[in-house]
Amino acid sequence: MKTQLPHKESVTQEELVLNLGPQHPSTHGVFRMVLDLRGEMIVGVTPHMGYLHRGFEKLAERRTAVQYQPYPDRWDYLAAMFDEMAYIGAGEALLGIEAPKRAQVLRGIVMELNRLASHLLWLGTFLLDVGALSPFLYTFREREMILDLLMELTGARLTYSYLRFGGMTHDADETWLKKLGAGVPYFRQRLKEYRMLIDDNAIFRKRVEKIGIISGSTAIRYGLGGPMLRASGVSWDLRRNRPYGIYRDVSTPVVTQEAGDTWARYVVRMDEMAVSLDLLEIFLDLIPQGPLNAKVPKNIKFPDQETYFAVEGPRGELGVYLVGDGSVHAKRMKIRPPSLFNLQALSQLLVGSMVSDAIAILGSVDIVLGEVDR
């Protein structure tokens, strides 16, 4: 991606190499990129990852299937339910267990709640990257309410360890479901407020429109997922295209935008929050009475088979490739983290834009380093 500057006899020109991260406030954790700058224009990007590598794939080979259950929460700590669902779902597929209907609906509920919380955090930090201070505090107010709900249900704010093979740990009681039912219209109101405050802000529009453009075909070639892909006009959502759990029973509307720029990614995520609220209402109507846990063998052993199970996380396709060998450990586990794949398009997105755009574009990619580095 490096381009050579024209050589001039009288003046020596060289590119300014700017090291952005891992301690920079806007790299959303410990991501580091080395930018080659010509003035404020970016001519080259070298991303460096791995500062948060904790060896989660290897750990799956050293812990038993049950012991490993709390670990997925730590991959993507902002949307831990999806990681749990990916791991538990892959395990269930290997073991041939199907969770009861009530557990499946409840999984749908907690996942959509978690998607809302994750998107709210993204919204706040993205606007912080663009330079607006206030939305961050507004979205955290709402996110805190969601975390309170999840804490009441699971006992934890971020790392829930809520899903189990064949079911869940705790059941949701009627008061909790009622509280959630009352929360949905409240959040819908808030979402409208956000869009009213942010959408037509002239400076915001000028800052995010027509930067970081990626076309649909390029997005597919890079293997992008989630809002990154849908903002480029590709209508692909695992909840509809490869449904799992309760999503097999409901039809999920897929939000797309054509432009493929940072603004389109913003719009897609905002609309997705509205979709999540609609889904929550549907799930609340669907939730049946009945058992929460399926019959599961006392000692869980992954059979000598392999499987790939993917869920539509807030950042894209979050998949777990799980190989068993008849023992209590996984023989091998591979995670497909959506953030890492989305990050691969970085040089495509950044080269040719300015430093301030780079921060806005990186914000719109919505990376979580815990997931990128695992």
Next chain:
Amino acid sequence: MKTLIIAVLVGMVIPGIAAFLLWYERRLLARLQVRMGPNRVGPQGLWQSLADIIKLLSKTDTMPKTAHPWLFRLAPVMAFSPVFVAFAALPQIDPGLNIGILYLTAVLSLEVLSILAAAMGSHSKYALLGGLRASAQMVSYEVPLTLALIGPAMAAGSLNLSVIASSQHPLPYLLTQPLGAIGFFIAAMAEAHRPPFDLSEAESELVAGYHVEYSGVRFALFVVSEYAHLLLLSWLMAVVFLGGGAAWMIALKIMAVVSIIIWLRATMPRIRADQLMALGWKILIPLTSLNLIWIVAWNL
């Protein structure tokens, strides 16, 4: 002797007012952002700025090894002095200064030197980028600022600020020269690096811009000079466009202007460097020039 006393008083009082503005901004911004703001030190957290200043003064004086030794030390002082010297032109401090506007624009344009010194002296790429942005910004926004100030001077027929203040009697220049007032307000915000024009210290991009390497008392000097700059420009706005008046009227008008500036900070994202330049050269300069034509036509 009298001048000396006034100078000492200004030197004592202005940092105090700047500290008050700092507290006021933090409280008001907090209310706009659904949080409390500093409310522990003193009544309503009023002594928070004082506590911060004491903390900053008692910090170890650190300096990067690679920094330019005297440029680095000089920069905060260079940021501090032009703003404080500029207060001398204000009618409440020296009503007799006949070249008020000329003096102000001349002194305020020295401000850019301090930023360049900090940027070059820090030996940091973030500081350099911030400094380059800031100097481009200040040099180009000085033009609309001066053009906007010429309007009232032409209408009043004097460069003396107290004459300008007293000559807007039935109507303040805000109403008779709205274009100039708007141009001045925006240019002043850009001049004082207020958000949304704070891209020289853009926290999310350049961490802290030109003062990224500064800490302790040198950092405090930058902050105090920034808030003194805010005070100066709000004061100027109150005198030149809002009709001046008695001391309490001036104070009220300054607070109104400062409140609007803080409100804008809570509402706006940061503008990009090239968009900032476009705004300055393509919108503000034509706007303020139009204001001059308007005054000429008015007085024909």
